[in-house]
Amino acid sequence: xxxxxxxxxGSSVASAERIRRVxxxxxxTKRAGNxxxxxxxxxxxxxxxxxxxxQQVCPSGPPAREMDMLLTSGxxxxxxxxxxxxxxxxxxxxxxxxxxxxxxxTGAHGNAKIIDVTPGRVRDALDRGSIVLVAGFQGVSQDSKxxxxxxxxxxxxxxxxxxAALKADVxxxxxxxxxxFTADPRIVPDAQRLDTVSFEEMLEMAACGAKVLMLRCVExxxxxxxxxxxxxxxxxxxxxxxxxxxxxxxxxxxxxxxxAHDRSEAKVTVVGLPDVPGYxxxxxxAVAETEINIDMxxxxxxxxxxxxxxxxxxxxxxxxxxAVEKLTELQGEIGFTQILSDERxxxxxxxxxxxxxxxxxxxxxxxALAEAGIxxxxxxxxxxxxxxxxxxxxxxxxxxxxxKAFDLGGDEEAVVHAGTGR
Amino acid sequence: xxxxxxxxxGSSVASAERIRRVxxxxxxTKRAGNxxxxxxxxxxxxxxxxxxxxQQVCPSGPPAREMDMLLTSGxxxxxxxxxxxxxxxxxxxxxxxxxxxxxxxTGAHGNAKIIDVTPGRVRDALDRGSIVLVAGFQGVSQDSKxxxxxxxxxxxxxxxxxxAALKADVxxxxxxxxxxFTADPRIVPDAQRLDTVSFEEMLEMAACGAKVLMLRCVExxxxxxxxxxxxxxxxxxxxxxxxxxxxxxxxxxxxxxxxAHDRSEAKVTVVGLPDVPGYxxxxxxAVAETEINIDMxxxxxxxxxxxxxxxxxxxxxxxxxxAVEKLTELQGEIGFTQILSDERxxxxxxxxxxxxxxxxxxxxxxxALAEAGIxxxxxxxxxxxxxxxxxxxxxxxxxxxxxKAFDLGGDEEAVVHAGTGR
Numbered sequence: 098x099x100x101x102x103x104x105x106x107g108s109s110v111a112s113a114e115r116i117r118r119v120x121x122x123x124x125x126t127k128r129a130g131n132x133x134x135x136x137x138x139x140x141x142x143x144x145x146x147x148x149x150x151x152q153q154v155c156p157s158g159p160p161a162r163e164m165d166m167l168l169t170s171g172x173x174x175x176x177x178x179x180x181x182x183x184x185x186x187x188x189x190x191x192x193x194x195x196x197x198x199x200x201x202x203t204g205a206h207g208n209a210k211i212i213d214v215t216p217g218r219v220r221d222a223l224d225r226g227s228i229v230l231v232a233g234f235q236g237v238s239q240d241s242k243x244x245x246x247x248x249x250x251x252x253x254x255x256x257x258x259x260x261a262a263l264k265a266d267v268x269x270x271x272x273x274x275x276x277x278f279t280a281d282p283r284i285v286p287d288a289q290r291l292d293t294v295s296f297e298e299m300l301e302m303a304a305c306g307a308k309v310l311m312l313r314c315v316e317x318x319x320x321x322x323x324x325x326x327x328x329x330x331x332x333x334x335x336x337x338x339x340x341x342x343x344x345x346x347x348x349x350x351x352x353x354x355x356x357a358h359d360r361s362e363a364k365v366t367v368v369g370l371p372d373v374p375g376y377x378x379x380x381x382x383a384v385a386e387t388e389i390n391i392d393m394x395x396x397x398x399x400x401x402x403x404x405x406x407x408x409x410x411x412x413x414x415x416x417x418x419x420a421v422e423k424l425t426e427l428q429g430e431i432g433f434t435q436i437l438s439d440e441r442x443x444x445x446x447x448x449x450x451x452x453x454x455x456x457x458x459x460x461x462x463x464x465a466l467a468e469a470g471i472x473x474x475x476x477x478x479x480x481x482x483x484x485x486x487x488x489x490x491x492x493x494x495x496x497x498x499x500x501k502a503f504d505l506g507g508d509e510e511a512v513v514h515a516g517t518g519r
Numbered sequence: 520x521x522x523x524x525x526x527x528x529g530s531s532v533a534s535a536e537r538i539r540r541v542x543x544x545x546x547x548t549k550r551a552g553n554x555x556x557x558x559x560x561x562x563x564x565x566x567x568x569x570x571x572x573x574q575q576v577c578p579s580g581p582p583a584r585e586m587d588m589l590l591t592s593g594x595x596x597x598x599x600x601x602x603x604x605x606x607x608x609x610x611x612x613x614x615x616x617x618x619x620x621x622x623x624x625t626g627a628h629g630n631a632k633i634i635d636v637t638p639g640r641v642r643d644a645l646d647r648g649s650i651v652l653v654a655g656f657q658g659v660s661q662d663s664k665x666x667x668x669x670x671x672x673x674x675x676x677x678x679x680x681x682x683a684a685l686k687a688d689v690x691x692x693x694x695x696x697x698x699x700f701t702a703d704p705r706i707v708p709d710a711q712r713l714d715t716v717s718f719e720e721m722l723e724m725a726a727c728g729a730k731v732l733m734l735r736c737v738e739x740x741x742x743x744x745x746x747x748x749x750x751x752x753x754x755x756x757x758x759x760x761x762x763x764x765x766x767x768x769x770x771x772x773x774x775x776x777x778x779a780h781d782r783s784e785a786k787v788t789v790v791g792l793p794d795v796p797g798y799x800x801x802x803x804x805a806v807a808e809t810e811i812n813i814d815m816x817x818x819x820x821x822x823x824x825x826x827x828x829x830x831x832x833x834x835x836x837x838x839x840x841x842a843v844e845k846l847t848e849l850q851g852e853i854g855f856t857q858i859l860s861d862e863r864x865x866x867x868x869x870x871x872x873x874x875x876x877x878x879x880x881x882x883x884x885x886x887a888l889a890e891a892g893i894x895x896x897x898x899x900x901x902x903x904x905x906x907x908x909x910x911x912x913x914x915x916x917x918x919x920x921x922x923k924a925f926d927l928g929g930d931e932e933a934v935v936h937a938g939t940g941r
Contacts (some may be wrong), residue, residue, distance in 0.1 A: 113575035120576070147596065153535035154542070155603035163606065166599035166614050170592035174569065177588035181577035184585065192588050197664070218664075242619070242640075 099266040100223075101126055104136040104233065104256035108273050109330035110175045111141030119330065120182035122271075123228060127188055132223045134263065136233040136256040137179050139171025147171060161206030165235070165246045169195070172232035172252075180230050189227040193218060195235035195244075199262075200255060202236035202245045209236060209245035211254060211317070214262035231259060250311025257314050261321035268323050270310065271330040276337035277302070277309055279355035279505040284496050289507030291354065292335070295343040298354040298448055299325075301482045305446035306359025315339070343450040343481065353449030353458075356500045358492055362392060363414040364442050364474070367424065369434030372406040379431050380408055380424065387423045389416040393444070393477045393486060405434075409475065411486065414440050442474065443492030446484040447499055458503075459483055465502035471495050521688040522645075523548055526558040526655065526678035530695050531752035532597045533563030541752065542604035544693075545650060549610055554645045556685065558655040558678040559601050561593025569593060583628035587657070587668045591617070594654035594674075602652050611649040615640060617657035617666075621684075622677060624658035624667045631658060631667035633676060633739070636684035653681060672733025679736050683743035690745050692732065693752040698759035699724070699731055701777035701927040706915045710922065711929030713776065714757070717765040720776040720870055721747075723904045727868035728781025737761070765872040765903065775871030775880075778922045780914055784814060785836040786864050786896070789846065791856030794828040801853045802830055802846065809845045811838040815866070815899045815908060827856075831897065833908065836862050864896065865914030868906040869921055880925075881905055887924035893917050 103123065110116050119137075127133045147167050151159045159167075176192040183190035199215035222229045233252025238245045247254055253270055260268035277299070280288040294302070296319035303312040309327055318325045318339065328336030343351075370376050377396060384391055392411040412420055417438050424436055452458050462483050466473055471494060475486035487495050500506065525545065532538050541559075549555045569589050573581045581589075598614040605612035621637035644651045655674025660667050669676055675692055682690035699721070700710040716724070718741035725734040731749055740747045740761065750758030765773075792798050799818060806813055814833045834842060839860050846858055874880050884905050888895055893916060897908035909917050922928060 113572060116576050150535060150596075150600055151603055154538050154600050155607040157607045159603040160606050163599045163602040163612070163614060166602075167596060170595040170599075173592040173595070174572075174589060177585045177592075178572055178576050180585040180588070181573055181581040184582050185577040185579050190582075190585070192585060194666075244616075 098130050098132060100132045100134070100263055102134045102136065102256050102260040102263065102265045102268045103271060104252055104269065105138065105271045105330060106252070106273065107138040107141050107144070107175075109271055110137055110179065113178075116175075116178050116182050120179055120186055123179070123183055124186045124188050127228055134219060134223070134229045134231060134259055134265070135179065136231050136252055136259065137172065137175045138233050138252040139168075140175045140178075143171040143174065144168060162243055165206045165244050168246055169232065169235040169244050172234055176230040176232045183228055189225075190230060191222045191227045192230035192232070193222075194232050195255065196237035198231040198259070200231075200236035200258065201239050202247065204238040204240050204243070204245065206243070206245055208248040209238065211236060211247065211258045212239055214258050216259060216262050219259070219263065231255065250314055253311055253314035254317055257317045257321070257323050257325060260323045261317070265323070267326050268318070269326045269328055271328055272309060273330065274309060275329045275332060275334045276327050277307070277339070277355070279507075280496055280500045281358065284358070284493050285356070285500045285506070287506035288355075288500065289505060290334075291337050293338045293340070294354055295341050295346060295450060296339065297343040298450055298481065299339045301446070301448040301479065302354060302357050305357035305448060305482065305484060306361065306444065307355070307357040310339070346450055348454050351449070351451040351454055353447060353451050353503050353505060355448060355505060356496050357446045357448060358496050359444040359446075360489070360492065361413055362411045362442065362444055363417045363438060363440040364409060364411050364486065365417065365420055366407055366409040366437040366439075367431075367433045368407050368437060369403075369405045370408055371432050372404055376431060377408055379427070383423050383427050383431070384410075384412070384420050387416070387419045389413070389420055393475050393484065395475045411442070411444070411475070441489040442486050443489050443495070444484055444486055445492060445495040445499060446482055447503065448482045450481050452481050452483070461502055462499060465498045466495055469494050469498040471498065520552050520554060522554040522556070522685055524556045524558065524678050524682040524685065524687045524690045525693060526674055526691065527560065527693045527752060528674065528695065529560040529563050529566070529597075531693055532559055532601065535600075538597075538600050538604050542601055542608055545601070545605055546608045546610050549650055556641060556645070556651045556653060556681055556687070557601065558653050558674055558681065559594065559597045560655050560674040561590075562597045565593040565596065566590060584665055587628045587666050590668055591654065591657040591666050594656055598652040598654045605650055611647075612652060613644045613649050614652035614654070616654050617677065618659035620653040620681070622653075622658035622680065623661050624669065626660035626662050626665065626667065628665070628667055630670040631660065633658060633669065633680045634661055636680050638681060638684050641681070641685065653677065672736055675733055675736035676739055679739045679743070679745050679747060682745045683739065687745070689748050690740070691748045691750055693750055694731060695752065696731060697751045697754060697756045698749050699729070699761070699777070701929070702918055702922045703780065706780070706918050707778070707922045707928070709928035710777075711927060712756075713759050715760045715762070716776055717763050717768060717872060718761065719765040720872055720903060721761045723868070723870040723901065724776060724779050727779035727870060727904065727906060728783070728866065729777070729779040732761070768872055770876045773871070773873040773876055775869060775873050775925050775927060777870060777927060778918050779868045779870060780918050781866040781868075782911065782914065783835055784833045784864065784866055785839045785860060785862040786831060786833050786908065787839065787842055788829055788831040788859040788861075789855045790829050790859060791825075791827045792830055793854050794826055798853060799830055801849070805845050805849050805853070806832075806834070806842050809838070809841045811835070811842055815897050815906065817897045833864070833866070833897070863911040864908050865911050865917070866906055866908055867914060867917040867921060868904055869925065870904045872903050874903050874905070883924055884921060887920045888917055891916050891920040893920065
């Protein structure tokens with residue numbers, strides 16, 4: 098008998114009809130002889146409706162503690178409804194809040210991190226033969242005992258953390274796509290579903306904008322070695338298994354995983370910076386103090402006649418105003434002449450363990466973009482990843498060009514559903 | 520500085536606009552120099568929407584534990600929204616679930632009783648200058664630590680129980696009427712608002728169908744001597760203070776409180792019962808075993824020629840099928856010939872401490888009904904109450920006739936709003 102943790106996203110439980118279908122799948126898993134723990138996100142539109150109400154009663158911006166109290170009711174509703182639907186199919190089911198399930202977090206409302214999971218009540222309920230539902234996306238803060246939320250993708254993290262704490266055999270993430278693809282099928286129609294992906298490759302894909310699994314969830318799965326099975330809520334297709342280390346893949350089998358893209362970043366250029374040691378550090382210290390994560394960085398070659406240089410970096414679009422404000426404050430101290438920002442950019446990345454053993458990948462990558470007439474703005478690489486910045490309008494073409502150049506396409510037709518991000 | 524507990528019903532927080540108005544009133548109370556604890560019911564239609572979803576996913580009848588998990592999210596939403604609205608007015612506010620506020624109950628899901636209130640976190644938050652919101656209608660079971668609900672009127676009970684545990688100076692119940700009236704103003708247009716009512720009189724009024732306060736809430740207030748101030752959410756009128764014992768009212772000031780009516784009961788008659796000691800007890804034992812509360816009882820005079828008698832009793836309409844089934848099961852043992860049931864009845868009651876010192880009240884009561892051409896089916900009395908059963912269609916006329924006969928009308932015009940019962 099295996100212990101299976103399943104996670105269903107908000108679109109999988111968006112209506113009573115879908116809730117009944119999800120319940121059927123859960124009951125099937127139970128009747129196949131497994132212990133089953135299920136994490137469910139809030140129903141489709143619930144979160145948006147609650148956010149709208151919050152905005153109406155507190156236009157100045159609601160306090161984070163109360164926002165968490167409000168939003169966590171969404172998972173409470175969906176989880177108890179799934180429990181009821183399971184009950185009507187003749188199986189026992191008990192739903193628990195994050196707090197009841199022992200999901201202990203930091204106190205950072207809206208973006209808490211899981212510190213520990215003490216699933217005593219979950220284990221007791223399993224031992225009594227019950228299917229257990231746990232509200233995703235939420236926990237209880239270690240210090241204040243207040244209700245917290247984990248931020249975007251939090252329900253996936255809840256599922257992986259529970260799987261780790263319960264030593265589950267697998268954590269199944271049910272989503273609106275059939276698995277992890279070599280590229281976004283909405284952009285590349287012949288994108289191929291991957292059977293398996295190592296944790297490291299998945300980390301790079303998630304970090305580069307692949308949206309199926311959030312970065313924190315993959316980090317958690319890797320740290321606790323929890324196999325994550327990404328599957329469709331709507332089909333019984335085999336999905337993608339994320340597990341194992343890249344190190345364990347024989348060199349001759351190592352391949353390219355796929356092409357990821359990201360539209361969420363913007364580019365900031367600090368112009369006319371004195372080309373003297375320590376000035377670049379001042380720029381990055383200033384940005385770090387506003388708690389903004391910088392992604393790619395480029396420092397131009399200094400112009401000899403002026404002794405000045407430019408620094409360009411990328412950061413989340415939403416953080417541009419804060420970064421510009423902070424840098425402008427420090428303009429006198431840092432001594433640059435101008436700040437430029439550009440939100441019309443996109444990042445395309447190629448990821449795969451096979452890159453290590455195949456020379457010429459970077460050359461092929463750049464040739465493919467050149468042939469498509471796409472200008473490269475910035476390049477950054479890791480051991481198993483190449484990322485370049487291109488113009489926003491060129492992004493889809495860039496994804497298709499690279500996907501084709503590395504022959505990543507397949508025959509299976511990808512099915513695309515609408516999805517949510519929680 | 521006083522400690523004030525306030526309770527707002529679902530219709531008072533049915534929209535963002537109403538939530539903001541409630542928040543203004545709460546902030547006003549705080550700024551007048553009081554510590555404030557607020558209990559809020561679920562927003563207007565939330566409960567009905569959740570019940571409807573539950574019915575859709577589990578048509579066979581959802582398990583009570585999960586129903587409580589589902590429904591309690593309603594108060595979580597309304598309480599956090601009120602906290603946000605208070606925040607936007609510049610005051611600190613923290614919302615707590617029933618469990619967090621220390622509302623400990625029995626494990627009877629859907630109809631739990633409060634065993635104890637341990638409001639340590641509420642007290643801490645008050646000490647830090649915060650307004651405290653507590654989700655009404657809910658608690659946590661002492662044994663299983665599961666979330667429970669208190670049943671109809673539960674939010675009022677939460678407020679009174681918190682007021683008792685915190686030794687509050689007053690528990691203010693904000694509702695959609697201006698206070699306790701001498702009769703339902705929808706039936707009797709000149710019904711008069713009462714300034715004060717003793718606990719005993721309010722108990723009788725609630726037990727006889729007056730809906731403003733639920734019986735359990737009044738029982739709790741009386742036991743812990745918590746003054747309950749019933750006021751309108753929509754006006755600043757003085758409302759009604761429910762406090763003190765009837766025993767403390769000087770005889771010469773004791774008056775009649777009002778006329779209550781109840782349409783929720785039905786009448787069952789067990790026909791042709793052997794008129795031998797012990798047979799009536801068998802009937803009532805059978806009904807008690809189905810956990811049904813009987814209200815009024817009448818045993819007819821035995822017919823000498825047959826040695827048989829009839830017993831009539833009233834009970835909640837919803838319990839008629841269970842009572843009839845149980846009695847039919849025992850027909851052989853009890854030996855009656857027939858069971859009749861009648862749902863087209865209503866009960867009208869006159870309540871007041873003044874009844875003890877004013878002989879002739881029963882006579883006037885019956886004369887008033889006779890003059891209105893209304894037939895009395897059954898009479899029952901207590902020290903401070905007369906109740907009679909009449910035909911459903913005669914109920915409104917009966918209320919008006921008695922209200923007029925005892926000169927209970929006033930000049931103040933009663934304002935009627937639509938309301939909910941949680």
